[in-house]
Amino acid sequence: MKHGLLIPLLLSILLSPVRGLAQSDKPFTIPEVKSWSGAEGSFHYSDLCRLTPKGKEATEVAVLLRQDLRELLGDTTKAGSAGTISLAIRPTLLSDKGSEAYRIEILPDRISLTGNSRQGLYWATRTLLQLLEQGRELSCGVIEDYPDYPIRGFMLDVGRKFFSLNFLRATVKLMAYYKMNAFHIHLNDNGFKKFYSDDWDKTYAAFRLESETHPGLTATDGHYSKADFRQLQLEAASLGVTIIPEIDVPAHTLAFTHYMPSIGSKEYGADHMDLFSPDTYRVLDDLLGEYLDPADPTFISPYVHIGTDEYSNKDQRVVEQFRAFTDRYIRKVESYGKRAAVWGSLSHARGKTPVKVDDVLLYCWSMDYSLAREMIDMGYDVVSMPDRWVYIVPAAGYYYDYLDIEKLYKEWTPATMNSETLEEHHPQIKGGMFAVWNDHCGNGISQQDVYHRIFPAVHTLAAKTWQGRSGTVPYDTFDQKRRGLSEAPGVNLLARPEKDRRSYVVSSPKADSPLGLPITEIGYDYRVSFRITPGENPRGTVLFSSKDAVVYLSTPEEGLLGFERDGYRYHWDYRLPIGRETKVTIEGTNRETRLYIDGRLQETLGIIVHPEDRELKGPRYWVQTLVFPLERTGRFTGSLSDLRVEWLSN
Structure with missing residues (x-):
């Protein structure tokens, strides 16, 4: 009897290492993959790996993947094997999981990426890239993955603050890297009258898109052709x-009424x-006809948002x-073959005038304006964008400056719309989105602050929005590991240093010259110090610069x-002494910029x-x-030495 019990025990001990390897931990990615089946062995990536796509669309994805691998990993030809990464589209794969589903099989000599569609295959490459940036040695196994919700994204208010095309392109790449697929661009809006002497004529407003039918409508301080x-x-x-x-009408339309005062409401x-x-x-x-003209459309995406909030x-x-207006422009958008999206307002604007329901995408954002259950019962498809959970208004003192990501990660899914919680996967x-509203025009915030x-x-x-409540990664692990991931291949708007690098030194920078660093800027939190002996320099003399x-x-x-x-433009109350060496140290965070002179704090700009609002209640x-900026030095007279750049973030 004793020997009979001992043999199975010994077998279990001998086999346990193999079983542990076969059931290796699920790899970390954002979003978390749905399933992982570990196996023995590993695949080592190097630039010698060949990409072998099958078909035209798979070849397009392979071109993007090769470019991203080089951006993300650099030259890796010094080590590794000449394995293959195959790419294919197979619509019957995970066919009940939607067009975004994909499968990755990692074997010792090859990796196979297969998607239900081009979209699914592209998402497979995002997962592979995230795995590789965490280590070139990948455990063998199989990933199968698909989203819980088809719309995943965010809205950016470019009406109140202009964002460059390069910023928008970088943001698209960030979203794509994390499988977010809907970027809502809010093209027009205005500031609050109380910040402009209670005068609508002085209040900031902008419409950010070129128009040939109404050229005077387009903002002159920043717009897109x-x-x-x-x-x-x-x-x-x-x-x-x-x-x-989004063209937001019929409220939030001061840019329109600045252009054509006769269409402004005298009552409201x-x-x-x-x-x-x-x-x-x-x-x-006129505008919709111009932007949706089938012969030369400006809006080529399937959705057009018409505001109505x-x-x-x-x-x-x-x-x-208002209800008739909403119905009219839903149908107008649809007449051009597009699908209309609207802000939910129909719980607020109750009435008898019918508003089209079928095929309309309605954003549930505030219970004061749209009750989610009521909208669903009416038949609307909805996007969850609850203001109490997911509204960012930078440096405003209301809503969120930064989202409470711990609370969101632990408690929220798109089925939660403020105090209403509906069935998961209804x-x-x-899907779900967050929003960035730049309510306080002219508050000094930068594009990079918003990106932060x-x-x-x-x-x-x-x-x-991908995993709903199915995620298994604890928040602390998620938060720690997410910080180590890139923004996206080739994107560094956070201006972080290279991985495993926290400082740089340039001993003798020359005036009017590139600094030659691998980064052109250093982001929060940082310390930059240098020694300078300035000569006579005119006002406006630049010391350091970058494109931003x-x-x-x-x-x-x-x-x-x-x-x-x-x-x-900002300044400290300090003028560098001519002809005398001074050690200057500047420390920057997302809240303040501090100046130290010869080791002593001179002034903090917070x-x-x-x-302009010191006498106002609720100021900006x-x-x-x-x-x-660290791209180059300016054209100045004097000497500069011992430039030290330190990144202080955890």
């Missing part, structure tokens, strides 16, 4: 991301269109006209040490009440941050 916006949509589509353009303010004015409809019909409901006659819940808020939100919403920012040895107006980015805040 129709050709550039069309190209952005094409580039995004090639990476699996759909651009959803100039940021509302007059719903009874024929000119209102003429202008909007936050119009007054105090007069039922106006409510009925067929009418099409977007990055952790993308990680978290990508996870939750300059550090002034002498600011143009005051002649003080300072910096400029995104059209905002987030303060906006200088003034953001004084800097991602430090």
Whole structure:
């Protein structure tokens, strides 16, 4: 009896290492893969690996993958085997899991990537890239993966703050790397009247797209040409991301009424269109006809968002006209072969006038305007964008400055819409998004500050909209490991140093010369120090620069040490002494920029009440941050030495 018990025990001990290897831990990715079956052995990637696509679409994806491998991993030809990575599309694969499903099989000599569609195959390459950036040695096994929700993305308000095309392109790549597929661009909006002497004529407003039918509507301080916006949509589509353009009407329309005052509402303010004015409809019909012209469309994506939020409901006659307006423009968009998207407002604008339901995508964002259960019962497909969970308003003091990603990761899925929680995977819940609203125009915030808020939100919403409640990775593990992942191949808007590198030194930088560092900027948190003996220099003399920012040895107006980015200029109350060596240290975080002179703190530029709003209740805040430019030195007189760059973040 004793020998009979001992033999199985010995066998279990002998076999346990093999079993442990065969059931290796699920690899970490964002979003988490649905299933992982581990096996013995490993595959070692090097640049000697051959890509072997099958078919035209797989070849397109292979070209993108090869480029991304080089961007992400560099030259890896010094080690590894000449294995193969095959790419194929097989629509019958995981056919019940949707077109975005894919399978990855990792064997010692090859990796096979297979997708249900081009989209699924492309997502497989994103997973492979994330695995490889964590280590070139991949455990053998099989991944099968697919999303819980078909729409996963976020909305960016470019109406109140302009973002460059390069920023939008980089954001598309970030989204694609984490399998987010819907980028909603809010093209028009305006500031709050109270910040502009309560005068609508002075209040900031912008419409960001070129128009030939109404050229005076287009913002002059930053806009997109129709050709550039069309190209952005094409580039995004090639990476699996759909651009959803929004023209927000009939509220949030001060840009329209600045252009044509006659269409402004006298009852509700100039940021509302007059719903009874024929000119209102003429202008909007012209714009939609221009942007959706089948012969030369500007909006080429399948969705067009028409706004329809936050119009007054105090007069039922106006409510009925608002409902008629909404119905009209849903049908107008559909007449061009597009699908209309709207902000949910119909719980707020109750009435008898019918509004089209079928094939309309409705965003559930506020219980004051749309009750999710009611909208679903009416028949709408909905996107979950609950303001109490997923609204970012940078440095405003309300909603979120940064999303509470721990709470979201642990508690939220697209089935949670503020205090309403619906069934997981309800067929009418099409997905979820977060939003970045730049409500406080002119508050000094930079594109990179906004991106700093977007990055952790993308990680978290990508996870939750793909995996719902099926995720198994604890939050602490998720948060620790996500920080080690790249933004995307070839993207570094956070201006982080190379992996495993935390400092750089340039002993004797020359004036008016490239610094020759592998990074052109250093992001939060950082310390940059140098020794300088300036000569006579005119105001406006630049010390360091990049494409995004300059550090002034002498600011143009005051002649003080300072910096400029995104059209905002700042200075410390300090002037460098001529002919004397000074050690300058500048430390930057996402909250402040500190100046030290010869080791002593001179001044901190932090987030303060906006200088123009000191007497207001609920003022704007003034953001004084800097991602430090390190591309080249300026043309200055004097000597510069011992430039040291340190990245201080964990």
